[in-house]
Amino acid sequence: MDKLAWQVADGSSTRHVAIIMDGNGRWAAERGLPRSEGHRQGVEALRRTVEASRDLGITHLTLYSFSSENWSRPKQEINDLFGLLRRFVRRDLAELHKNGVKIRVIGTRAGLDADLLRMIDDAVELTKDNTELNLTIAFNYGSRDEIARAARRIAEDVSNGSVTASDVTPELLGTYLDTAGLPDPDLLIRTSGELRLSNFLLWQLAYSEFVFVDVYWPDFSRELLEAAIDEYQRRSRRFGGTSTRSAG
Ligand code: FPP
Numbered sequence: 001m002d003k004l005a006w007q008v009a010d011g012s013s014t015r016h017v018a019i020i021m022d023g024n025g026r027w028a029a030e031r032g033l034p035r036s037e038g039h040r041q042g043v044e045a046l047r048r049t050v051e052a053s054r055d056l057g058i059t060h061l062t063l064y065s066f067s068s069e070n071w072s073r074p075k076q077e078i079n080d081l082f083g084l085l086r087r088f089v090r091r092d093l094a095e096l097h098k099n100g101v102k103i104r105v106i107g108t109r110a111g112l113d114a115d116l117l118r119m120i121d122d123a124v125e126l127t128k129d130n131t132e133l134n135l136t137i138a139f140n141y142g143s144r145d146e147i148a149r150a151a152r153r154i155a156e157d158v159s160n161g162s163v164t165a166s167d168v169t170p171e172l173l174g175t176y177l178d179t180a181g182l183p184d185p186d187l188l189i190r191t192s193g194e195l196r197l198s199n200f201l202l203w204q205l206a207y208s209e210f211v212f213v214d215v216y217w218p219d220f221s222r223e224l225l226e227a228a229i230d231e232y233q234r235r236s237r238r239f240g241g242t243s244t245r246s247a248g
Helices: 024-030 035-056 068-072 075-098 114-126 143-159 170-176 222-234
Strands: 016-020 060-067 101-106 133-141 187-191 209-213
Touching: 016 222, 024 035, 035 060, 035 075, 035 133, 035 222, 060 068, 060 075, 068 075, 075 101, 075 114, 075 133, 101 114, 133 143, 143 170, 187 222, 209 222
Parallel strands: 016 060, 016 187, 060 133, 101 133, 187 209
Antiparallel strands: none
């Protein structure tokens, strides 16, 4: 599959893939390895996926890497995940920047260390003018929390008079979400065979196609990404209307 293979039929020039990277722990358990090794291999799969996305002409890639619910995991595993994010930013940032990747992080900043926040802010600032691929990492993210934070800010703006209650439309609410300015995902992929959204982009995925892939995230590959896109292209998207538009 080359860049031209994912044709857009609806006039949109964006191709947005969102992924729930699931199954690192089970991948490790099946091999008698610690969960941390599963996450480490998960980062390798993430690197492969970013590279494949650029090659395939995907314009937006959004990855669920740490949910607000993940705080309930053992402290050691949380430390491992935070360590991987730090290492990923430290080691891969220069390469991502060279390759034109624009980084954005969605989720709440509450509860994150100041040094991690600074690393994230620096990565966002460095890559802000890049246009090759928009890479959004959902970190410390939960969709209900995102919507509640948006509602809170709207309420504040209504009380300070900059917004009136009748201004509140889906379009306005979208501008208060962490994803403001991003197109909605065309395609959601979840690995590991689980069939749930797990509080990921509940608002933004309203019309997206879902493809569930029966391998654990560390085994995800360019071929499986291409297969998911093939499946997406075979479906037709109606956006709630009656006229059929081909996926794209
Ligand atoms: C799901 O596997 C995966 C996660 C909770 C985290 C995903 C994280 C990575 C791919 C590595 C971190 C990379 C960055 C850049 C932060 P699971 O642990 O829920 O697996 P299980 O369901 O089999 O237990």
